Amino acid sequence: MTLATLTSKGQVTIPKDIRDSLRLHAGDKIEFVVTERKEALLRPITKKVDEVFGKLHKTGRKPISVGKMNDGIRKRMRERSK
Numbered sequence: 001m002t003l004a005t006l007t008s009k010g011q012v013t014i015p016k017d018i019r020d021s022l023r024l025h026a027g028d029k030i031e032f033v034v035t036e037r038k039e040a041l042l043r044p045i046t047k048k049v050d051e052v053f054g055k056l057h058k059t060g061r062k063p064i065s066v067g068k069m070n071d072g073i074r075k076r077m078r079e080r081s082k
Contacts, residue, residue: 014042023080 002015014024022044029045
């Protein structure tokens with residue numbers, strides 16, 4: 001069982017094993033849901049397309065192929081799963 005302590009300011013540090021398991025990183029959004037049994041569930045929130053639309057556009061940058069994008073995604077996923 002993993003434990004954490006609530007600070008006087010109401011803050012909790014999510015233990016590393018939990019962050020790793022949920023693939024949480026600094027700046028990620030999480031949701032807390034309280035069940036009828038007064039248990040709290042923590043859920044990672046995924047970004048919606050509208051939130052990231054246009055974030056990759058940079059004036060003057062040359063477009064890259066879908067294959068190169070997929071290679072970059074695979075590489076990043078391998079790095080994050082270590």
